[in-house]
Amino acid sequence: RRKKRKRRKKRRRKKGRVQRMLAIDYFLVHISFDTFVEVQ
Known part of the structure; x- marks a missing residue:
């Protein structure tokens, strides 16, 4: 069985x-x- 590691790359974007x-x-x-400061 091969484990898919594509999901890990998506987490990096966060x-x-x-x-x-x-x-x-x-x-902001x-x-x-x-x-x-300007208002004061």
Whole structure:
């Protein structure tokens, strides 16, 4: 019997997605902080 290892490659894609989400979160926080300083 041969085990299929194709499913493992698909899991790798999630890491890139998480990194991108973290970058967007950091970006949004940075912008909100800048606007907060401007409002004050």
